[in-house]
Amino acid sequence: MLRAVKAKNARSKRALEAREPKEIEDARTTVFVRGTHTGEVLNGAMKELMALKRPHAISFSKKNTIRPFEDASSLEFWANKNDASMFVVGQSTKKRPNGLTLVRMFDGKVLDMCEVGVDNFISMNDFKTPKAAPGHKPMMHFASELFDTHPRLIQLKSLLMDLFNGEVIDQIHLTGLEHVISVTLAPTPESLNSTAAFAEDDTKSLPKVHIRGYTLKLLASGVRTPRVELVPMGPSLDLVLRRHQAADPEVWKLAMRRPKLKKQDVEKGLGKKRKNMEVDEMGDLRGRVHVAKQDLGKLQTRKMKGLKKMPGEADGADSEDSGDGHPRKRQKAT
Amino acid sequence: MDVSDILASQAAKHKSVLVEKDIPLEIDTGFLTVTDLNPIDNESYEENLEDFLQATARDGIQALLTSLFSLPTKSSPDGPLAQLPPPTTQLPRAKPLPKPKPPTKWEQFARAKGIQQTKRDKKVWDEEKQEWVARWGWNGKNKEAETQWLHEVPANADVGFDPAKEAKDARKARVSKNERQRLQNMSRSQGASTEREERKKDIDRTLATTRVSTASMGKFDKKLEGEKKLRGVKRKFEPAERSIESEKKSNLALLSKLDGTHKKPRREGGGDDVLNVRKAVRFASKGQGGVALGRKSGGSDGKQKGRGKR
Numbered sequence: 001m002l003r004a005v006k007a008k009n010a011r012s013k014r015a016l017e018a019r020e021p022k023e024i025e026d027a028r029t030t031v032f033v034r035g036t037h038t039g040e041v042l043n044g045a046m047k048e049l050m051a052l053k054r055p056h057a058i059s060f061s062k063k064n065t066i067r068p069f070e071d072a073s074s075l076e077f078w079a080n081k082n083d084a085s086m087f088v089v090g091q092s093t094k095k096r097p098n099g100l101t102l103v104r105m106f107d108g109k110v111l112d113m114c115e116v117g118v119d120n121f122i123s124m125n126d127f128k129t130p131k132a133a134p135g136h137k138p139m140m141h142f143a144s145e146l147f148d149t150h151p152r153l154i155q156l157k158s159l160l161m162d163l164f165n166g167e168v169i170d171q172i173h174l175t176g177l178e179h180v181i182s183v184t185l186a187p188t189p190e191s192l193n194s195t196a197a198f199a200e201d202d203t204k205s206l207p208k209v210h211i212r213g214y215t216l217k218l219l220a221s222g223v224r225t226p227r228v229e230l231v232p233m234g235p236s237l238d239l240v241l242r243r244h245q246a247a248d249p250e251v252w253k254l255a256m257r258r259p260k261l262k263k264q265d266v267e268k269g270l271g272k273k274r275k276n277m278e279v280d281e282m283g284d285l286r287g288r289v290h291v292a293k294q295d296l297g298k299l300q301t302r303k304m305k306g307l308k309k310m311p312g313e314a315d316g317a318d319s320e321d322s323g324d325g326h327p328r329k330r331q332k333a334t
Numbered sequence: 335m336d337v338s339d340i341l342a343s344q345a346a347k348h349k350s351v352l353v354e355k356d357i358p359l360e361i362d363t364g365f366l367t368v369t370d371l372n373p374i375d376n377e378s379y380e381e382n383l384e385d386f387l388q389a390t391a392r393d394g395i396q397a398l399l400t401s402l403f404s405l406p407t408k409s410s411p412d413g414p415l416a417q418l419p420p421p422t423t424q425l426p427r428a429k430p431l432p433k434p435k436p437p438t439k440w441e442q443f444a445r446a447k448g449i450q451q452t453k454r455d456k457k458v459w460d461e462e463k464q465e466w467v468a469r470w471g472w473n474g475k476n477k478e479a480e481t482q483w484l485h486e487v488p489a490n491a492d493v494g495f496d497p498a499k500e501a502k503d504a505r506k507a508r509v510s511k512n513e514r515q516r517l518q519n520m521s522r523s524q525g526a527s528t529e530r531e532e533r534k535k536d537i538d539r540t541l542a543t544t545r546v547s548t549a550s551m552g553k554f555d556k557k558l559e560g561e562k563k564l565r566g567v568k569r570k571f572e573p574a575e576r577s578i579e580s581e582k583k584s585n586l587a588l589l590s591k592l593d594g595t596h597k598k599p600r601r602e603g604g605g606d607d608v609l610n611v612r613k614a615v616r617f618a619s620k621g622q623g624g625v626a627l628g629r630k631s632g633g634s635d636g637k638q639k640g641r642g643k644r
Contacts, residue, residue, distance in 0.1 A: 021429040028428055085428035107430050141394040143370035145357075157369075162425050165365050171415040172366075174402060182391035187374040207374075212387050216395070221351045225403045228351075228396040230388055247426070255426035279406045 019083050023259040026056075027167035028104075029084040033060045035067075035091030041098050042090040045121050048235040049088060052164065052181075052213070054134045058082055066091070068101050069243055072110045079105045086163060096242060102159045106255040112247040114152075114159055116239040119208070124234035131233055132179035132215050139177060139216075140165050144185035144207070150192065152206060152241055153185070160211075180214040180230060209239040353397045361401050364421025368398040436523035439515070446577045476505060 007013035032050050034043075050057045066074050068089050075087055087103040098118040104111045124131060132138070140161060146153045164181055186207035213233045218226035247255070276288040353359070360369040370390060378386045407414040437445070444451065457466040458475050468474045485497035542564055545552045552564075572584075619627035 021432040023432060025428055104426070106426060106428065111426060137366060139395055139398055140365070140367040141370070141391045141398075142367070143372070143374065143390045143394065145371045145373050147369055148360075148371050158423075158425060161365060161367060161423065165367060166425055168364065168421060169418060171408065171417050172402075173413060174407075174416050175413065177366075177399070177402070180391060180395050182387060182394075184387050184390055185374060187376040187379055210383070210387055212391065214388070214391060223351060225351045225400045228392055228399055230392050230395065232384070232388065252426065254430060256424055257427070257431055258424075259431055283406055285406065 024168060028086040028162060029056050029058060029082065030086040030088060030163065031058045031060060031078055031082055031084045033066060033078075033087055033089045034063055035089060036063055036065055037092050038063075038090045039092045039098060041118055041121050042092055042100065044123050045098075045100065045118050045235065045237060046088060046090050048124055049163075051124070051134065052138070052235075058084060068103055068110075068113055069115070069245065072103075075103055075105070075110060076108055079108050088163075099242060100239075102163065104159060104162060106251060109251070110245075111251060111255060112155060112159075113243075113245040114156055115242040115244060116156075116209070117242050118237055119240055120236075120238035122234060122236045124213070127232050127234040129231050129233055130215060132213075136176060136179050137167070137169065137172065138164055138179040138181045141180060141182040141184075143183070144188065146185055146188055146192065146207070150206075151246070152203075152244060155244065155246065156209065156241065157183070178216050179233075180216060182210075182212045182214060184210045184212070186210070203241050203243075206241045209241065211235075211237040211239065351396060351400060353393045353400075355393070359394060359397045361398055362422045363398070363401055363405065364418050365423055366398065366402075367423065368394040370394050436519075438519045439522070443575045446575050448578050480505070 005012075005016065007016050030050075030053050032046050034046070038046070050059060060078075064074070066089060068075060068087070075089075078087070079085060085105045087101075087105070089101040089103060091099050091101070093099070096115070096117060099115055100118055101113055101115045103113045142157055144153070147157050148154070160181075160183060186209075188207060189205050191205045192207075213235055214230040215233045217229040217231055219229060221227040276290070278286055280286050355370070355372055357371045360371060362368070370393070375386075378389075402416055405416040405418065407416050409415075441451075443449075454469070456469055458469050459465075460467045460475065470476050479501035480498045487495060487497055545555070545564060548555060615624045615627065619630075
């Protein structure tokens with residue numbers, strides 16, 4: 001465990017403050033760790049994934065004795081040391097060749113893990129096509145009904161989205177969109193279709209995962225929205241799902257807590273839907289205003305002396321009431 | 335002139351931007367993500383894998399781009415920026431939510447009293463110099479009293495009275511008081527009760543209740559070793575700082591008591607063993623009470639007369 005560090009000067013204080021929890025979080029810094037043995041395929045895959053993840057990526061290029069599913073203490077140490085909240089661990093063994101473990105952290109502890117085996121890997125360099133500029137936010141595409149139903153694949157989708165696309169942004173330059181990461185499953189096997197309850201550890205029946213990288217080509221279409229064509233960019237990976245560790249429900253609940261939105265944010269429209277406001281087809285913001293029915297009875301017309309209320313009138317009526325009230329009551333009682 | 339064929343040929347040049355799927359695509363524009371929940375077609379998957387993957391991805395991305403291009407835009411020096419809605423997919427946080435800064439004693443007091451926080455400028459206007467000077471720090475306005483060239487000395491001052499030193503000491507005392515208060519605030523915020531302590535308090539309270547819940551109020555119960563004697567409840571007073579609402583409420587309650595419009599508490603012990611005064615009054619006034627009886631007997635006072643019918 002790291003000792004609690006106290007800042008000695010302004011610069012280190014700023015650095016420590018940057019690590020403190022924030023309401024709106026930055027992108028997850030990912031550490032790419034090599035295990036005791038990584039083959040050529042894994043090295044290439046990790047290098048390319050890191051290229052996609054840059055600049056929020058740290059490479060541990062030396063070998064490390066690490067088994068995420070048995071002992072996560074090293075991961076926790078590295079997470080604190082590097083302010084990283086995600087790990088990609090590559091490890092190739094005889095039993096599990098070309099294994100890639102995606103680890104997600106919460107508050108310096110392991111939240112959940114998923115191990116995939118790389119079956120087939122084609123590098124970006126093998127595609128002689130233009131590449132997307134690094135640092136661009138990719139668009140993601142997931143295809144299969146299992147991404148909505150099967151717990152393993154829901155977790156995988158969440159992990160992959162966190163890896164490539166986790167940062168929340170409020171605006172984007174549309175011409176800057178040029179990178180697509182597509183995740184498609186193989187056809188759903190019968191065993192998954194028929195049985196309602198999925199066997200958690202039955203990884204054999206789970207379909208293959210195809211990850212592909214594309215660049216966008218926008219063509220004129222005659223309307224505002226351009227016609228999209230995709231050009232393969234790489235890397236392309238075919239993955240099989242292996243071991244996994246689901247998140248502890250308690251910790252997961254803590255991790256899913258959202259900050260309360262400030263009032264100005266709500267007004268800006270970040271939070272709830274704005275009432276009585278809409279954007280029309282021209283892209284203009286239009287508002288509706290509700291005006292209550294006018295009460296003509298209260299309308300101030302011409303003032304005339306004869307219609308004026310005398311100051312004594314109201315008082316006289318009051319004294320009459322109070323004067324009457326008591327005797328009448330007394331009569332009733334007697 | 336018939337232009338329909340020209341239009342048709344123009345339309346044929348552009349491929350469609352519409353995507354049709356059995357199950358509509360789930361689009362999360364906030365994360366630029368689209369999920370296609372249609373089952374994978376086995377035939378086309380087997381036939382040509384790469385083409386199939388690219389075609390599915392194209393359809394999904396086309397739908398995503400259609401929704402992205404329909405978003406409202408804001409102009410910027412680099413070009414129009416699409417305003418993204420907040421993401422619908424929930425991803426776990428990397429760190430817990432930041433804890434709110436604990437309020438200082440003054441902040442608590444100000445909130446209770448409804449005092450508005452005003453930001454003090456670092457500079458103040460100096461009428462004599464006709465310029466802005468620092469409120470504190472180097473050549474600060476707060477050192478004016480000790481650096482001025484002429485000092486006023488009170489008539490009853492001692493022989494060794496040094497007005498400059500007096501002003502400086504007063505300023506130093508204010509600084510040290512502020513520092514002391516800062517440290518107190520810090521220790522108070524650290525000593526805030528934790529969940530564990532709350533639970534302990536809760537258990538202690540329950541235990542205390544059970545100890546006096548027997549017929550003898552715990553007098554003849556077997557005592558455990560090391561069991562402490564029950565402490566009584568200490569008197570509590572209203573805090574010095576309260577919110578304006580509660581203060582107003584209690585003051586109004588006091589006023590209404592003085593006003594006499596509410597029911598007065600019954601006074602016991604009027605009269606002797608023979609005569610129950612309260613009962614007698616009730617009988618004499620026919621249930622109207624002593625006040626009504628008094629009004630009836632002495633009802634012809636001036637005030638009543640004046641308020642008669644006009």
